[in-house]
Amino acid sequence: MERFVDTFFNGAVLIRYAPAILEGAAVTVLLSVLIVLSGVLLGGVLACLRAYRIRALSFIIVIYADVWRALPPLVLILLGFFGLPNVGMVLSSFMVLYLVLTLVLAAFAEEIIWAGITATPRGQWEAARSTGLSFTAALGHVVLPQAVRMVIPPLTNRAIAITKMTALGMVIGVPDILGQATTAQSFSANASPLTLAAITYVILFLPLVIASRWLEARFTPPGV
Amino acid sequence: MNAPSSLTVPSLRIAGLDKSFGTDPVLTGIDLSVARSEMVFVLGPSGSGKSTMLRCCNRLEEPDSGSVFVEGDPVTGPGVDLNRMRQRIGMVFQSFNLYPHLTALGNVTLALRRVQKMPRAQADDVGLEALALVGLTDRARHYPAQLSGGQQQRVAIARALALKPAVMLFDEPTSALDPELVGDVLAVMRDMKARGMTMLVVSHEMGFARDAADRVVFMDGGRIVEQGLPEQIFGNPQQERTRAFLARVQG
Numbered sequence: 430m431e432r433f434v435d436t437f438f439n440g441a442v443l444i445r446y447a448p449a450i451l452e453g454a455a456v457t458v459l460l461s462v463l464i465v466l467s468g469v470l471l472g473g474v475l476a477c478l479r480a481y482r483i484r485a486l487s488f489i490i491v492i493y494a495d496v497w498r499a500l501p502p503l504v505l506i507l508l509g510f511f512g513l514p515n516v517g518m519v520l521s522s523f524m525v526l527y528l529v530l531t532l533v534l535a536a537f538a539e540e541i542i543w544a545g546i547t548a549t550p551r552g553q554w555e556a557a558r559s560t561g562l563s564f565t566a567a568l569g570h571v572v573l574p575q576a577v578r579m580v581i582p583p584l585t586n587r588a589i590a591i592t593k594m595t596a597l598g599m600v601i602g603v604p605d606i607l608g609q610a611t612t613a614q615s616f617s618a619n620a621s622p623l624t625l626a627a628i629t630y631v632i633l634f635l636p637l638v639i640a641s642r643w644l645e646a647r648f649t650p651p652g653v
Numbered sequence: 654m655n656a657p658s659s660l661t662v663p664s665l666r667i668a669g670l671d672k673s674f675g676t677d678p679v680l681t682g683i684d685l686s687v688a689r690s691e692m693v694f695v696l697g698p699s700g701s702g703k704s705t706m707l708r709c710c711n712r713l714e715e716p717d718s719g720s721v722f723v724e725g726d727p728v729t730g731p732g733v734d735l736n737r738m739r740q741r742i743g744m745v746f747q748s749f750n751l752y753p754h755l756t757a758l759g760n761v762t763l764a765l766r767r768v769q770k771m772p773r774a775q776a777d778d779v780g781l782e783a784l785a786l787v788g789l790t791d792r793a794r795h796y797p798a799q800l801s802g803g804q805q806q807r808v809a810i811a812r813a814l815a816l817k818p819a820v821m822l823f824d825e826p827t828s829a830l831d832p833e834l835v836g837d838v839l840a841v842m843r844d845m846k847a848r849g850m851t852m853l854v855v856s857h858e859m860g861f862a863r864d865a866a867d868r869v870v871f872m873d874g875g876r877i878v879e880q881g882l883p884e885q886i887f888g889n890p891q892q893e894r895t896r897a898f899l900a901r902v903q904g
Contacts, residue, residue, distance in 0.1 A: 555713050556750035556809075560764035560816060561740040570767055574754050 435619075442621040446613035450625050453609030454633065460527060460605065461592035468531045468591065469584065472538025473577075479539070480546055480568055490539065497536035503597050505529045510601040526598040534591040541583050545576030578648045585641035589634065596630075606630060662725040664689045664851040665710065665742075665820045670719035672705055672875075679705050680875045683719065687820060690849040694862040694883070697872035698898055703855040706872070707822045710853070711742045724819050740768065743813025743821040747828050749805045751797040757784060757808045758793040761815045769816075783815035784808070786848075787841050803834030807841055814845070821845070823854040839865075859902065863887055871895045 475494070479487050497505075509525040520528070549572045557567035577584075596607040604612075610626035663686040670683035679702045687693050695703045708714040710721050712728060712735060721728040728738045751760050761780040765771045771779070784790050787807035797805050806826060813821055823842070827835040839861050846852065846865060856862065862869055862883055869886040871879045871894075879892045890896045 550748075550750075552746060552748050552750035553752065556744075556746065556752070556812075557763075559711055559713060559739055559742070559744040560812065561736045561768045562764060563736055563768075566767050570763060571752055575752075578754060 437620055437624045439617075439619050439621040442613075442617045442619045443625055446609075446617065446622045447625065449609045449613055450606060450622065450629055453604055453606040453626075454629050456523075456603065456608075457592075457595050457605040458633065460523070460530075460595045460598070460603075463527055464530045464534060464591060464595070465588045468534025469538045469588065471531065471535035472540075473542050473573075475535065475539040476542035476546055476576075477568060477573065479543055480572075481564070494536040494539045497533055498540070500533075502529060502533050502594050503600070505533070506597055506601060522598060522601040522603045525601060526595065526603050530591055530594055533594075534588065537587045537591075538584060541580045541587065542576060545578075545580040546572055548579060549575050581648050582641075582645050585644060589637060589641065592637075593630070593634065606633075661689060663687055663722075664691075664724055665853060666722040666725075667706070667710065668720050668722070670706065670709055670721070671717045672702075672709060672714060673717055678875055680709070680716075683875075683877060685870065685877065687851055687853050689851055690846075691867045692846050692852045692854065692865060694866040694869045695853065695855045695872060696857075696859075696862065696869060696886075696898070697878075698901075701872045702875040703872050704824050707744075707824050707853065707855050710820075710822055711739050711744055713744075736768065740764070740816045741819045743810075743816060743818035745806070745809050745813055745821065745823045745826045747825040749797075749802070749809045749829070751805050751809055751812075753797050756794050756796055757789060757800065757811075760797070760808055761812045764812075765815055779815055780811075783811040786814055786844070787811045801834060802830045803837040806830065806838050810838075810841055810845075814850075820851040820853065823852060823856065825855055825857070827856065827858055857902070859887070871898065873898065 475490050479490050506525060506529050509520065509529055510522060513520060513525075553571050553575065554567055557571040558564070562570065595603075595605050598605050599607045599611055602608060606626050606629050610622040613622035614620060665687040667683055667685045670680055671678070672680040683706055685693075695706070697703050705714055709716045710728070712721075716729060720730060723738060723741050726738065727733055728735070728742070752763065755763065758777060758780050761783050762776040765776040765779055766773065781790060781793060784793055787810050789804060789807055789811065792800060792804060792808070797808070800808065810826075826842070827838050830838065835858070839858065842852070842854070842861075843865055854866070864883070866883050868880060869883050870877055871886060871890070871892070873894045879886065879890060879895045886895065887899065890899060
């Protein structure tokens with residue numbers, strides 16, 4: 430028991446490395462916010478473009494979404510960080526992680542929001558168009574608001590799943606929570622920083638999970 | 654009866670309309686004019702092309718050939734500003750099609766604000782006026798899901814009325830309603846007629862057609878088989894197909 434506590438909850442180690450992990454938490458939060466905002470936005474734009482049913486464009490979007498959903502993010506992160514410099518593109522580890530996870534989230538978000546657009550009844554389009562709204566206005570004011578509300582549960586699930594993947598940044602040296610913790614672990618030869626990392630993730634993500642429940646409830650139309 | 658006169662331009666004119674779905678012809682050579690303030694009822698068995706004809710009037714269905722005019726201005730043909738023309742053609746759907754994420758007032762004012770670019774306050778005034786016409790001013794802030802079917806359909810009517818259209822198209826407006834709610838919607842339609850609205854109505858409400866319509870059109874197999882005054886069509890139909898249909902629906 431003493432050895433267990435010493436390994437995972439070593440007070441001295443915890444105190445010494447807490448500031449570093451806190452810095453890591455700031456990086457994780459910043460990355461997560463940026464990834465969710467740009468990923469969902471990009472996915473939404475792609476889903477909207479697909480609604481115009483321009484064959485060539487839709488084809489490109491579908492290929493993009495399928496390939497990026499199929500590839501393991503870790504492979505893309507390694508390719509981006511170790512591969513791109515060979516073709517003259519040197520990106521920081523932060524930038525590689527941000528871009529890869531944004532593009533992965535956008536691929537999922539596109540599919541999810543597209544599902545919402547196709548699930549919106551045809552009559553909604555017809556009502557909007559019959560009052561003189563253009564296709565774009567009908568999409569923006571009538572169909573998209575309903576589509577997004579409909580897909581908030583899968584969208585928040587996916588967003589949370591992607592933000593947890595910021596931990597993958599550790600393999601390319603992003604100083605996020607897990608990056609800081611593994612560094613601390615090798616310096617201290619003790620697992621306590623990892624415990625602290627786990628606790629920090631729970632503190633960060635549990636409220637997010639709860640907030641997503643609130644969001645789902647908030648956007649259920651009244652009376653339904 | 655307000656018979657179409659050669660001196661006045663009809664509010665709605667359909668000329669030589671043809672439409673097929675694939676190889677199935679659904680409309681063949683439809684000619685129909687609706688005079689200003691006239692209420693024309695379209696009857697016919699299901700699959701006779703009534704709804705398709707209505708949906709061709711604002712091009713929710715694209716006609717294969719033929720033309721549609723609203724107050725003499727073309728709805729069909731090249732160079733038509735369709736979104737502008739659609740504002741002059743109100744449409745009421747069987748399934749209401751209210752926007753569930755907007756309040757009743759939001760439904761009524763959306764096109765005013767987003768197409769006519771009316772400032773919010775002004776659009777709200779026009780919207781409340783339209784809701785008053787259907788007797789639902791007190792439901793302006795309610796969402797569709799908080800309204801009964803009859804109220805929803807009346808909001809949908811107000812949504813079309815707010816644009817002050819030249820003609821209103823009704824596509825089976827009471828077919829999705831519980832019987833006890835049908836009366837409210839018909840009362841609103843009767844009131845609109847009294848105010849001089851031009852209406853083309855596809856409906857199975859025979860009793861309403863008999864006492865509110867100016868003219869009844871009977872369609873079958875994608876063609877207009879017969880038309881005339883309600884008392885003519887219901888009392889003394891000339892065509893065998895009309896007689897057979899009326900015998901079926903009136904029992």
